[in-house]
Amino acid sequence: MKKLELKKRYKMYKAGKAWVVAPVVFLGLVAGLSANIKAVAADTVSQAQTTTVTADASSQSLTSQTNTASSEATNSNQAQSTTSAATSTVATTATSEASVPVSSTSAASTSSQAVSSEAPASQTSTTVTSQANTSVATVSVEAKAKVAPASSEAKEDYPTPAAYVEKNEGGHWYLYVGKQKQTGFQKLKDGRVVYYNNAGQMQYGQQNIQSYWYLFDQVNGAMKYGFQRIADQNKTVYYDKQGRMQYGHQTINNANYYFDKWTGAMQIGLVVDNGARYYYAANGKQAYGQQNVGGHWYLFDQANNGKAKTGFTQIKDQNKTVYYNGAGQMQYGQQNIGGHWYNFDKVTGKMSTGFTRIADQNKTVYYNAQGQMQYGFQEINQAKYYFDKWTGAMAKGLQTIANAKYLFGNDGKMQTGQRNLGGYWYNFDQVTGKMSTGFTHLKDQNKTVYYNAQGQMQYGQQNIGGHWYLFDKVTGAMKTGFQYIADQHKTVYYNQAGQMQYGRQNINGHWYYFDTNTGNMQRGWKLAGRDWYYYDAKTGQMQTGNLTINGVNYSLDGNGKQILNYSVDYTYALAAGEGDDATAANNYIILHEVGVDTGAAVNASYFKHNLNRSETYVTFVIGDGGKVYQVGTPGQVSWGAGYNANHNAPVQIELGRTWDGKQFWQDYTTYVRVARDMAGKYGIPLSLDAGGAGTPGIKSHNWVSHNIWGDHVDPYGYLARFGVTKEKLAHDLRYGI
Numbered sequence: 001m002k003k004l005e006l007k008k009r010y011k012m013y014k015a016g017k018a019w020v021v022a023p024v025v026f027l028g029l030v031a032g033l034s035a036n037i038k039a040v041a042a043d044t045v046s047q048a049q050t051t052t053v054t055a056d057a058s059s060q061s062l063t064s065q066t067n068t069a070s071s072e073a074t075n076s077n078q079a080q081s082t083t084s085a086a087t088s089t090v091a092t093t094a095t096s097e098a099s100v101p102v103s104s105t106s107a108a109s110t111s112s113q114a115v116s117s118e119a120p121a122s123q124t125s126t127t128v129t130s131q132a133n134t135s136v137a138t139v140s141v142e143a144k145a146k147v148a149p150a151s152s153e154a155k156e157d158y159p160t161p162a163a164y165v166e167k168n169e170g171g172h173w174y175l176y177v178g179k180q181k182q183t184g185f186q187k188l189k190d191g192r193v194v195y196y197n198n199a200g201q202m203q204y205g206q207q208n209i210q211s212y213w214y215l216f217d218q219v220n221g222a223m224k225y226g227f228q229r230i231a232d233q234n235k236t237v238y239y240d241k242q243g244r245m246q247y248g249h250q251t252i253n254n255a256n257y258y259f260d261k262w263t264g265a266m267q268i269g270l271v272v273d274n275g276a277r278y279y280y281a282a283n284g285k286q287a288y289g290q291q292n293v294g295g296h297w298y299l300f301d302q303a304n305n306g307k308a309k310t311g312f313t314q315i316k317d318q319n320k321t322v323y324y325n326g327a328g329q330m331q332y333g334q335q336n337i338g339g340h341w342y343n344f345d346k347v348t349g350k351m352s353t354g355f356t357r358i359a360d361q362n363k364t365v366y367y368n369a370q371g372q373m374q375y376g377f378q379e380i381n382q383a384k385y386y387f388d389k390w391t392g393a394m395a396k397g398l399q400t401i402a403n404a405k406y407l408f409g410n411d412g413k414m415q416t417g418q419r420n421l422g423g424y425w426y427n428f429d430q431v432t433g434k435m436s437t438g439f440t441h442l443k444d445q446n447k448t449v450y451y452n453a454q455g456q457m458q459y460g461q462q463n464i465g466g467h468w469y470l471f472d473k474v475t476g477a478m479k480t481g482f483q484y485i486a487d488q489h490k491t492v493y494y495n496q497a498g499q500m501q502y503g504r505q506n507i508n509g510h511w512y513y514f515d516t517n518t519g520n521m522q523r524g525w526k527l528a529g530r531d532w533y534y535y536d537a538k539t540g541q542m543q544t545g546n547l548t549i550n551g552v553n554y555s556l557d558g559n560g561k562q563i564l565n566y567s568v569d570y571t572y573a574l575a576a577g578e579g580d581d582a583t584a585a586n587n588y589i590i591l592h593e594v595g596v597d598t599g600a601a602v603n604a605s606y607f608k609h610n611l612n613r614s615e616t617y618v619t620f621v622i623g624d625g626g627k628v629y630q631v632g633t634p635g636q637v638s639w640g641a642g643y644n645a646n647h648n649a650p651v652q653i654e655l656g657r658t659w660d661g662k663q664f665w666q667d668y669t670t671y672v673r674v675a676r677d678m679a680g681k682y683g684i685p686l687s688l689d690a691g692g693a694g695t696p697g698i699k700s701h702n703w704v705s706h707n708i709w710g711d712h713v714d715p716y717g718y719l720a721r722f723g724v725t726k727e728k729l730a731h732d733l734r735y736g737i
Contacts, residue, residue: 158187173202173221185223192222193243206230213245213264227266235265236284248273249305256286256306269293277308277328290315297330297349312351312371320350321371334358341373341392355394355412363393364412384414384433398435405435405455418442425457425476439478439498447477448498461485468492468500468519482521490520491540504528511542511560525549525681527634530570532562532681552680552736564677566628566670572604572621573630579617580637580646586682587648589675589698590641592618593655593715600656600667604629615639620674623656626666628674635682641701642709644693651678655715664722672732679733688730698733700726 165176174196175182181200187193195203195216202221207214215224215237223243229236238246238259245264250257258267258280266284270277270293279300281287288302299309299322308328314321323331323344330349335342343352343365351371357364366374366387373392378385386395386408394412398405398421407415407428414433419426427436427449435455441448450458450471457476462469470479470492478498484491493501493514500519505512513522513535521540526533534543534556542560546553555563594603600623607617608631618640619632632638632652640652655671658664675698679686684696689703701712716726 158185158193160187160189174200175202192220194221194223214243215239215245233263233265235263237264237266257284258286270298278306279308298328299324320348322349322351342371343367343373363391365392365394385412386414406433407435426455427451427457447475449476449478469498470494470500488518490518492519492521512540513542524683530568533560534562550680550683551686551734552676554680566626566673568628568630570630572608574608574611574617574632578611579632580639582637582647583635584637584646584650585648586650586684587694587696588645589679589682589684590645590649590652590701590704591655591671591675591698591715592640592652592701593718594657595714597657597659599658600624600627600629600654603654603656604631607631618652618654620651621654621656622671622674623658623667625663626670628670634678641704645704645708650682655718657718661722668719668722668724669737672729672737675733676736686734688726688733
């Protein structure tokens with residue numbers, strides 16, 4: 001009769017640096033023992049411990065326990081004890097325990113509790129070298145291995161031999177099928193995939209196989225998959241479903257990772273691959289969006305495989321445009337990009353647009369909608385601004401731009417119209433903003449003004465381009481028409497262009513005369529060439545017809561020229577530059593006679609031709625039958641009565657002598673007429689020898705001698721020859737003949 005018997009035994013093995021005891025349970029059929037079962041002692045164990053695995057073996061739970069228990073083994077001593085421990089768990093193999101009678105049938109059925117999971121002799125992290133005199137090759141894990149296929153491939157299904165035997169020989173595990181050692185990848189019945197080298201030895205740790213890196217458990221040799229931590233190399237790597245180490249970009253469980261292309265180390269933080277930058281979180285998963293790495297902000301674009309953005313980028317949820325340089329780092333402050341200056345907020349990196357104050361450069365600049373700094377004239381929100389062509393600084397105040405001046409307010413806006421700066425009025429064109437210079441018409445004030453080269457409005461009399469103009473002293477308005485200049489006691493005339501006029505001018509149908517030097521409007525008599533004209537004392541208008549002026553009757557033709565009641569001979573008139581060109585004061589008309597019995601022409605000739613020697617001449621010499629010879633120019637100083645009298649007498653008249661009574665009266669009549677004519681023209685009273693020095697009137701040379709200077713008594717002695725008394729002369733001068 002058979003019955004099941006559960007037997008528990010205890011086996012001591014080394015875990016790490018400590019020895020431990022673990023129970024080993026055997027489940028067997030207790031029956032009548034057959035006679036052929038051998039008693040086996042511990043010391044009869046063969047050198048080569050063997051385990052036979054048949055294809056119908058099914059129980060692997062105990063093997064898993066053994067794997068777990070033996071995973072701490074690390075050195076050659078452990079390998080020896082582990083091997084013993086492994087063999088002790090197999091019912092068919094003799095151990096140091098008391099012999100167990102087991103039928104051959106039982107042995108065959110229980111041999112499925114395989115020992116193929118036993119640990120190798122030893123392992124290291126950077127190399128795999130047997131401590132039990134094995135010959136596993138040293139492997140450098142820093143040399144790049146062949147890149148494995150994509151991790152999404154199906155796990156390779158390695159073949160499992162129908163029947164095999166695992167043997168530990170000399171500290172190495174081998175796999176036999178029959179008498180043939182197996183090599184390469186093998187899948188064992190417990191599900192492990194292991195690898196045997198060309199010598200048939202099971203391999204552990206990191207192995208480079210056909211240019212691929214693999215990782216095999218240091219205890220049971222099982223191929224590793226997925227994420228694995230290699231502590232001594234301080235790296236985490238990933239093995240795909242074929243057990244191959246992965247490199248570069250990998251998608252694992254819907255997450256992206258990056259593994260170093262040489263070492264396979266899982267990367268965290270910033271990774272540069274083919275010039276592009278990526279970011280991986282502390283768990284190795286690729287991260288997206290904005291990330292601060294090493295004090296720099298990056299933006300990793302999920303829509304572009306997580307590549308770091310470069311260049312200008314709009315971040316919609318923060319309503320900002322930023323710029324990432326070629327290294328993907330967000331930029332701040334002023335940056336020159338593609339030949340354009342940009343500015344990015346020093347805190348947020350936001351690209352500036354519009355007006356921006358750059359404090360450290362003490363300037364305000366303007367960035368357009370594309371963020372580019374602007375230069376020169378710019379129209380912004382219907383206002384004009386100017387930005388320096390080199391620095392972009394917004395202009396303020398008075399600025400010279402391309403040889404023209406412009407005015408900008410403190411807000412940078414171009415100013416137009418009239419502006420008072422420093423007490424001066426300026427004008428800036430309403431369209432161009434350019435500062436006005438020269439003549440400018442201000443429509444809103446209906447006036448024309450003048451701005452000098454500095455743009456300052458001018459006032460009063462100004463000589464511009466050789467012409468005199470007059471501008472109102474308060475408003476600066478350019479004057480036109482008749483204007484009285486009080487400080488110069490003159491009336492002048494400005495045409496429609498504002499220019500002062502000179503000489504004869506016909507204004508509104510009337511003739512006027514304006515001094516050719518001063519522009520002063522002529523009032524009274526004017527000698528033009530050899531003709532006399534009269535201009536009204538109030539209006540300045542030239543007169544025609546018959547007039548009584550200062551008690552003297554005059555006749556003027558239709559052109560305003562005086563019709564003389566005598567004629568003038570200019571034969572002996574002094575030329576320009578001869579004699580005295582000073583203007584005499586209008587105080588006296590001085591009457592002379594020649595003093596010798598000679599006629600008028602002789603004396604006139606003498607004055608003309610002996611001027612420099614005699615230094616004597618008068619304005620007119622009358623005689624020879626009523627003829628008038630002009631020597632000096634009326635109105636100017638002549639040299640006939642001493643310095644004082646000369647400078648106060650615009651006209652001095654000599655009377656030539658004759659013994660002929662008829663001729664005398666002709667001469668006398670003309671003498672009186674010329675004296676009256678000249679007195680009337682120069683506004684001198686018609687009184688004779690009245691008052692003392694300084695009293696205006698007609699004066700005899702005799703009066704001059706008695707009141708100013710000299711010893712002459714003429715003309716009274718000669719006049720008496722023909723019965724003309726002083727009284728008669730005075731009467732005739734006052735009332736005419």
